[in-house]
Amino acid sequence: MRATLIYGAGDIRVEDVPDPQVQEPTDAVVRVLRTCICGSDLWPYGSRPATEEGDRIGHEFLGVVEDLGTDVTGLKAGDITVAPFAYADNTCQFCAEGLQTSCPKGGYWATNGVDGGQGEAVRVPWAQGTLVKLPVDEDTPLLPSLLTLSDVFCTGHHCAVTAGVGPRTTVAVVGDGAVGLSAVLAAKRLGAERIILMGRHKARTDLGRDFGATDVVPERGAEGIERARELTGGEGTHTVLECVGTEPALETAFGIVRDGGTVSRVGVPQYEKGPVGPQVFSRNITLTGGVAPARAYIEELLPDVLDGTVEPGRVFDRTIGLDGVPDGYRAMADREALKVFIQP
Amino acid sequence: MRATLIYGAGDIRVEDVPDPQVQEPTDAVVRVLRTCICGSDLWPYGSRPATEEGDRIGHEFLGVVEDLGTDVTGLKAGDITVAPFAYADNTCQFCAEGLQTSCPKGGYWATNGVDGGQGEAVRVPWAQGTLVKLPVDEDTPLLPSLLTLSDVFCTGHHCAVTAGVGPRTTVAVVGDGAVGLSAVLAAKRLGAERIILMGRHKARTDLGRDFGATDVVPERGAEGIERARELTGGEGTHTVLECVGTEPALETAFGIVRDGGTVSRVGVPQYEKGPVGPQVFSRNITLTGGVAPARAYIEELLPDVLDGTVEPGRVFDRTIGLDGVPDGYRAMADREALKVFIQP
Numbered sequence: 001m002r003a004t005l006i007y008g009a010g011d012i013r014v015e016d017v018p019d020p021q022v023q024e025p026t027d028a029v030v031r032v033l034r035t036c037i038c039g040s041d042l043w044p045y046g047s048r049p050a051t052e053e054g055d056r057i058g059h060e061f062l063g064v065v066e067d068l069g070t071d072v073t074g075l076k077a078g079d080i081t082v083a084p085f086a087y088a089d090n091t092c093q094f095c096a097e098g099l100q101t102s103c104p105k106g107g108y109w110a111t112n113g114v115d116g117g118q119g120e121a122v123r124v125p126w127a128q129g130t131l132v133k134l135p136v137d138e139d140t141p142l143l144p145s146l147l148t149l150s151d152v153f154c155t156g157h158h159c160a161v162t163a164g165v166g167p168r169t170t171v172a173v174v175g176d177g178a179v180g181l182s183a184v185l186a187a188k189r190l191g192a193e194r195i196i197l198m199g200r201h202k203a204r205t206d207l208g209r210d211f212g213a214t215d216v217v218p219e220r221g222a223e224g225i226e227r228a229r230e231l232t233g234g235e236g237t238h239t240v241l242e243c244v245g246t247e248p249a250l251e252t253a254f255g256i257v258r259d260g261g262t263v264s265r266v267g268v269p270q271y272e273k274g275p276v277g278p279q280v281f282s283r284n285i286t287l288t289g290g291v292a293p294a295r296a297y298i299e300e301l302l303p304d305v306l307d308g309t310v311e312p313g314r315v316f317d318r319t320i321g322l323d324g325v326p327d328g329y330r331a332m333a334d335r336e337a338l339k340v341f342i343q344p
Numbered sequence: 345m346r347a348t349l350i351y352g353a354g355d356i357r358v359e360d361v362p363d364p365q366v367q368e369p370t371d372a373v374v375r376v377l378r379t380c381i382c383g384s385d386l387w388p389y390g391s392r393p394a395t396e397e398g399d400r401i402g403h404e405f406l407g408v409v410e411d412l413g414t415d416v417t418g419l420k421a422g423d424i425t426v427a428p429f430a431y432a433d434n435t436c437q438f439c440a441e442g443l444q445t446s447c448p449k450g451g452y453w454a455t456n457g458v459d460g461g462q463g464e465a466v467r468v469p470w471a472q473g474t475l476v477k478l479p480v481d482e483d484t485p486l487l488p489s490l491l492t493l494s495d496v497f498c499t500g501h502h503c504a505v506t507a508g509v510g511p512r513t514t515v516a517v518v519g520d521g522a523v524g525l526s527a528v529l530a531a532k533r534l535g536a537e538r539i540i541l542m543g544r545h546k547a548r549t550d551l552g553r554d555f556g557a558t559d560v561v562p563e564r565g566a567e568g569i570e571r572a573r574e575l576t577g578g579e580g581t582h583t584v585l586e587c588v589g590t591e592p593a594l595e596t597a598f599g600i601v602r603d604g605g606t607v608s609r610v611g612v613p614q615y616e617k618g619p620v621g622p623q624v625f626s627r628n629i630t631l632t633g634g635v636a637p638a639r640a641y642i643e644e645l646l647p648d649v650l651d652g653t654v655e656p657g658r659v660f661d662r663t664i665g666l667d668g669v670p671d672g673y674r675a676m677a678d679r680e681a682l683k684v685f686i687q688p
Contacts, residue, residue, distance in 0.1 A: 094603060094604070097604060099603060099604040099628060101626070101628065102603035102604060102627060102628070162628075162630075259438060259443060259446035260438070260441060260443040260446060265625065268622065268625065269620070269621050269622050269625050271621055272619065272621040272622075273617035273618060273619055273620070273621060274617060274618060274620040274621065275616065275617055276613070276617070276618040276620055276631060277613050277615055277616040277617060277618065278612065278613050278616075280634075281609065281612065281613050281633075281634045281635060282445070282634065282635050283446060283634065284443060284445065284446070284506075284633070284634030284635065284637075285634065286506075286630060286631065286632040287620060287630065287631040287632075288630040288631075288632070289625075289628070290624070290625045290626065290627065290628030290629065291625060291626050291628065293628070
């Protein structure tokens, strides 16, 4: 089959690789119907050292079950399923608590010999725990929104949930990428009435307004913080959803949040140490969030996707085939495309 | 009157200063019955640059109301009161939410011309909001425990509350100082059944056991983390109460905490940046806590102090007069004394 590999910064190739096969009785093989490129894929695209062999890449996909190990129940060949961006057994104590990203048997796609999502098929470890069956046909127009359950919509939701967003909380969202916009949508869905989106790309912030943002602040840094605080009577917002992952974004989040409030982050930190010193301490700011256990949220969010209450798939603004993946990375890195949808 | 001043690292003096007087109609003047030295006083004692004039110091006291401004109601001369370590109007939105440390009219003792607590008397701004009347006589043996409502017991309680400690949470406490031991007591009071105290000073950890610690880990660093994790089947504790304030203590806390768990810190951070990078993110660890709004907790904790359910005053292991304050600082800095009680 064909799959995407990364050979180093800026070097994405689509190549022939061995067809995936069931290796363990708990495995399944899924033929990928749709996959996509994630903002977090841009970090290795921007900086990974060159390698001879290349590494598989991609962690968001939905597809059709083609083969199943003997221990997998509840799924059958032909089922359409979505996979969260981390696989997990979904039976251990961490999974039971909704923290499938800490499942001792779990792991991430495209690491340790596991297939990446940006290919024609994937061997799925712990398939029974990992895959969620979708009650749709292959040709449903809902595929883009359903694919966001693999990562971005669940990630935005995780950010809002861990921040404690509800009807009485004011929210600021740092970042107008697909995760930031998903966080806006999730905050709106959880009842937030005031959602300030920090972003300067009009096409993106317009979608953010459609998703529920009540205010858009294009300024950055100290100016952006001041403007966001002005919008809240100088106090700042109860919660800030940090959807970028850089240290300046975290600083902005701490600058905007109200005393006693919560900054939740879901952007993969591009820093080892963060600005959590005396200022954050003296204002009783909580820092929460983390890598989203998407699996924990799929069943909860699925009905709203199926009935069209939310349309998180609107974050996709370009559709390509597998051959177009290298250019899709380039387009996202150049901010030509918000999020690229792939039909292998 | 006489009061304590700090002239620089290691240079504590007790000197004559002007008697405090009511300056604003919202002020009171309180004659100090008991005050004490805080672990956080040891930070300036260890490092403050020398000054010509000296600065007042001390932020924990209880005493008798001597004079009142015309706007103060609910208090009268002769009342015995305790003051939290931050004054506040207790009427604003932040105070109403229990975050008196962020009261726009509030502030800290011994700053901006406000008296310090380690003296014979104190002018109390926003007295009606700040002071809590105690239903005791001057000669009650409860004064040590009542004084801990000014800071350490409320601070330990804040740490446990913000961490979410309850009957089903396992707890580790980093630090065997007065705040750490208070955090043990608070966690026990909130129902925690498993409390691991990280500390190596036997007199202190023995008191910790009396306060409710079920396990004591004397090892530090990686060894201490490993030992604490062993005690919890390798998983770590749901909550870690970080009661020191140094970066190594925070690293230890992140090392001990279970995935998905919470580190709450109440030791004043001696760092500008902390280790909140990808490791903490990938494990969904929450960092919370901050400077304790002691005022928010006094009424809640007072009954248990009055009826002897808790005896937080046991953290005091030395009693001195005002003349003994310089030596009291030295004794605490040398770890000869756990916490020094002062009868001015």
